[in-house]
Amino acid sequence: xxxxxxxxxxxxxxxxxxxxxxxxxxxxxxxxxxxxxxxxxxxxxxxxxxxxxxxxxxxxxxxxxxxxxxxxxxxxxxxxxxxxxxxxxxxxxxxxxxxxxxxxxxxxxxxxxxxxxxxxxxxxxxxxxxxxxxxxxxxxxxxxxxxxxxxxxxxxxxxxxxxxxxxxxxxxxxxxxxxxxxxxxxxxxxxxxxxxxxxxxxxxxxxxxxxxxxxxxxxxxxxxxxxxxxxxxxxxxxxxxxxxxxxxxxxxxxxxxxxxxxxxxxxxxxxxxxxxxxxxxxxxxxxxxxxxxxxxxx
Amino acid sequence: xxxxxxxxxxxxxxxxxxxxxxxxxxxxxxxxxxxxxxxxxxxxxxxxxxxxxxxxxxxxxxxxxxxxxxxxxxxxxxxxxxxxxxxxxxxxxxxxxxxxxxxxxxxxxxxxxxxxxxxxxxxxxxxxxxxxxxxxxxxxxxxxxxxxxxxxxxxxxxxxxxxxxxxxxxxxxxxxxxxxxxxxxxxxxxxxxxxxxxxxxxxxxxxxxxxxxxxxxxxxxxxxxxxxxxxxxxxxxxxxxxxxxxxxxxxxxxxxxxxxxxxxxxxxxxxxxxxxxxxxxxxxxxxxxxxxxxxxxxxxxxxxxxxxxxxxxxxxxxxxxxxxxxxxxxxxxx
Numbered sequence: 172x173x174x175x176x177x178x179x180x181x182x183x184x185x186x187x188x189x190x191x192x193x194x195x196x197x198x199x200x201x202x203x204x205x206x207x208x209x210x211x212x213x214x215x216x217x218x219x220x221x222x223x224x225x226x227x228x229x230x231x232x233x234x235x236x237x238x239x240x241x242x243x244x245x246x247x248x249x250x251x252x253x254x255x256x257x258x259x260x261x262x263x264x265x266x267x268x269x270x271x272x273x274x275x276x277x278x279x280x281x282x283x284x285x286x287x288x289x290x291x292x293x294x295x296x297x298x299x300x301x302x303x304x305x306x307x308x309x310x311x312x313x314x315x316x317x318x319x320x321x322x323x324x325x326x327x328x329x330x331x332x333x334x335x336x337x338x339x340x341x342x343x344x345x346x347x348x349x350x351x352x353x354x355x356x357x358x359x360x361x362x363x364x365x366x367x368x369x370x371x372x373x374x375x376x377x378x379x380x381x382x383x384x385x386x387x388x389x390x391x392x393x394x395x396x397x398x399x400x401x402x403x404x405x406x407x408x409x410x411x412x413x414x415x416x417x418x419x420x421x422x423x424x425x426x427x428x429x430x431x432x433x434x435x436x437x438x439x440x441x442x443x444x445x446x447x448x449x450x451x452x453x454x455x456x457x458x459x460x461x462x463x464x465x466x467x468x469x
Numbered sequence: 470x471x472x473x474x475x476x477x478x479x480x481x482x483x484x485x486x487x488x489x490x491x492x493x494x495x496x497x498x499x500x501x502x503x504x505x506x507x508x509x510x511x512x513x514x515x516x517x518x519x520x521x522x523x524x525x526x527x528x529x530x531x532x533x534x535x536x537x538x539x540x541x542x543x544x545x546x547x548x549x550x551x552x553x554x555x556x557x558x559x560x561x562x563x564x565x566x567x568x569x570x571x572x573x574x575x576x577x578x579x580x581x582x583x584x585x586x587x588x589x590x591x592x593x594x595x596x597x598x599x600x601x602x603x604x605x606x607x608x609x610x611x612x613x614x615x616x617x618x619x620x621x622x623x624x625x626x627x628x629x630x631x632x633x634x635x636x637x638x639x640x641x642x643x644x645x646x647x648x649x650x651x652x653x654x655x656x657x658x659x660x661x662x663x664x665x666x667x668x669x670x671x672x673x674x675x676x677x678x679x680x681x682x683x684x685x686x687x688x689x690x691x692x693x694x695x696x697x698x699x700x701x702x703x704x705x706x707x708x709x710x711x712x713x714x715x716x717x718x719x720x721x722x723x724x725x726x727x728x729x730x731x732x733x734x735x736x737x738x739x740x741x742x743x744x745x746x747x748x749x750x751x752x753x754x755x756x757x758x759x760x761x762x763x764x765x766x767x768x769x770x771x772x773x774x775x776x777x778x779x780x781x782x783x784x785x786x787x788x789x790x791x792x793x794x795x796x797x798x799x800x801x802x803x
Contacts (some may be wrong), residue, residue, distance in 0.1 A: 200626070291604075294654060295628045298606050301597035305772075307765065308607040314764040315757045316683035323493065324767045416618035423614045430613040431606060432624050438604070455551035 187235040187457055188214045190253070192223075192243035195262045197442045197449075205446040210457045226251045235308070236453060237263060239269070247273035258456045262449055264288045264436050265386060266466060267359040285464035287444040289437035295435035296354050299408025302429045303380045304352070309426050313402040343367075347374035352382065361385035364374045367391065372398045380406040384435040387412040396421050399428060410435040486791050489526075489533045491542035494518050494561045496776045504780035509788045512537065526551045535559060536785060543567040549576060557790050559783055561586045563643070563770050564720060568694040568705070569801065579742040584798035585642050587770040587780040591658040592646030594769040595688050597699045598652070598742025599635075601763045602714050603628050603686075608760045631655030636684035638677060638700070639691025639719065640666055647688055659683065662691070670688070681708035686716065693720035703728045706738055714740040718769045721747040728757045733762060746767040 186364050189211050191198075203213070214234060219226045227234075227249075235402050236258040238243060239245050245259050247270050259269055259281045274281050302308050310325045319325070336400045339347035341364060347353055353375055355364055367381070367390040375381065381404065383390055392413045398404045399421070406427035415433055423427050470541040485507075493516050497505065506512075513533060518525045526533075526548075533552050544570050549555060558568055559581045573580055601607050604627035612624045612728050635651050637644045637660040647670060648658045659672040661680045666673070674680035678698060681687055687709055691697050701715070701724040709715065715738065717724055726747040732738045733755075740761035746752050749767055756762050785797045 196623075198540045241474055290631045290655065291629055294600060295604055297516040298600035298604050300595065300687070301600060302606055302610075304598050307594075307597050307601055307763065308610045310766055310768065311607045311764045312611070314752055314766050319752065323750075324498075325768060334748040413539075417619070418613065425618065429606065432613050432618045433610045433625065434609065434624065437626050439626055440624075440632070 188233045189191040190234045195240040245269040281466040292436040303406040356385040365391045382408040487532045488535045492535045495706040526573040537559045546572040581798040588642045591769045602740040602742045633685040644690035689717040689719040699725045716742040723743040
């Protein structure tokens with residue numbers, strides 16, 4: 172470990188440092204080399220023997236950017252310790268782990284994942300919806316348990332709805348009341364926390380289904396579980412949960428629920444695209460060029 | 470039953486034409502028999518009789534004018550021999566492979582198929598199976614439900630759907646619906662079919678092997694005929710390759726299942742989504758151990774909505790026939 176600190180000193184002192192508090196999933200999958208550049212170097216907090224505070228104090232002056240994902244929040248307190256930071260690069264679809272207001276106040280730019288995850292996230296949402304409506308996983312399990320032979324055809328029950336236009340509803344309860352399926356694609360903010368609550372689930376109704384590829388906390392999970400257990404909604408496809416990876420036991424046992432381990436946006440292809448975007452943003456930043464995917468204040 | 474309808478009184482005197490139903494159609498079980506009934510004909514349900522079929526037919530042969538066929542009730546030359554009055558076969562199955570079509574043609578017996586009532590739902594399931602195999606939806610569902618996420622960490626990644634080269638084998642109604650859907654996902658479509666279709670711009674491959682060699686995924690949408698039996702064989706699977714996946718919503722025997730199992734077990738293709746099998750419902754046990762295979766118990770066509778549409782089509786065809794009007798969905802061999 173002394174080696175690594177020594178290594179960091181060994182690298183060109185001119186190269187700006189990009190702080191990594193925790194490993195990011197994309198780097199874990201693709202390897203660090205995918206993100207390397209001659210315009211910056213990474214400073215990996217977890218590789219240092221120093222406790223975090225000391226580590227940050229030691230390198231505070233040279234850290235000009237932070238690369239982060241959901242596992243490591245960028246809080247105002249953290250930014251306080253790093254006065255040289257001018258850029259936060261989010262290697263994730265969501266930015267809810269970043270204190271955007273604090274960044275704004277401090278004049279720190281933030282970049283997000285742009286469009287790199289959109290296709291795969293959408294495909295997964297559709298895949299989960301297909302699965303609940305057409306009972307693909309449940310039927311697969313049925314066949315694997317030898318029940319097709321023993322019990323005959325699998326009980327069906329599915330719905331389809333054809334969308335021909337995109338009416339806008341300003342009230343989510345009304346949207347739920349007029350829909351057979353709700354797909355949660357929004358970000359987690361103070362406004363959206365527990366947005367899908369008892370009222371919305373009631374409006375969705377006994378034959379409605381819900382798919383969540385946003386963030387677990389957008390749905391009141393306790394309420395969702397109760398509705399599913401009591402048959403007040405017809406099914407759910409969930410990629411995200413309030414306390415990952417701990418999932419309420421009842422969800423594990425329900426046939427009409429399809430679960431995926433928070434990987435709706437993850438494919439090797441999207442990770443590759445993300446790595447290019449991250450490197451692109453960092454290089455642009457350190458070359459004083461416009462950022463590729465800045466988060467804009469709406 | 471007292472009736473004010475003069476038509477009904479006339480029918481009491483001259484019995485309604487009979488439609489033979491050798492086996493209970495799955496669709497009767499799904500939405501009930503009522504939507505399939507009509508005042509213009511009546512069903513002769515062989516499956517409700519204690520008599521064996523040939524005895525049952527011997528009693529009723531002269532009055533059977535039409536047959537309601539299902540996948541499990543073949544219409545063979547022998548059967549037709551016993552029913553000289555039959556002039557129409559109406560099927561409730563998407564496939565026609567259980568009907569001896571040349572024999573029907575020889576005898577001047579019309580055949581009415583299901584037209585497009587199933588196409589959307591089958592196409593949806595084909596897409597659902599493809600997404601499932603590529604994005605490992607069922608497998609990761611299984612993983613999470615077995616409590617593995619907290620203890621064993623993340624599940625291996627799947628693969629992006631957009632940009633995949635998809636080869637449709639059989640670009641009929643169903644194949645075309647599959648193509649349109651996958652285009653929306655950003656896939657590149659090409660196909661093999663009996664004939665090149667003039668109205669599509671997808672690249673056409675005369676040879677299934679070549680199609681497989683140029684695709685990341687094959688979707689089997691064709692019917693089962695002598696030409697398509699074991700069409701997907703060792704050669705085609707080899708051409709598809711280690712990263713290729715296959716989805717079958719046609720008929721089990723279109724694929725050489727033994728070979729496919731071997732390829733899957735040896736990692737020579739990447740995965741499969743199957744709604745049909747060579748020996749239903751006895752699915753090859755080797756599939757159960759494979760995480761990269763999604764199994765569906767031959768239900769691609771079945772949704773309450775499509776079966777309701779089917780009932781209207783079946784009744785429509787039979788009523789048209791018995792009123793000497795043109796059939797709604799006559800099958801014409803190309």
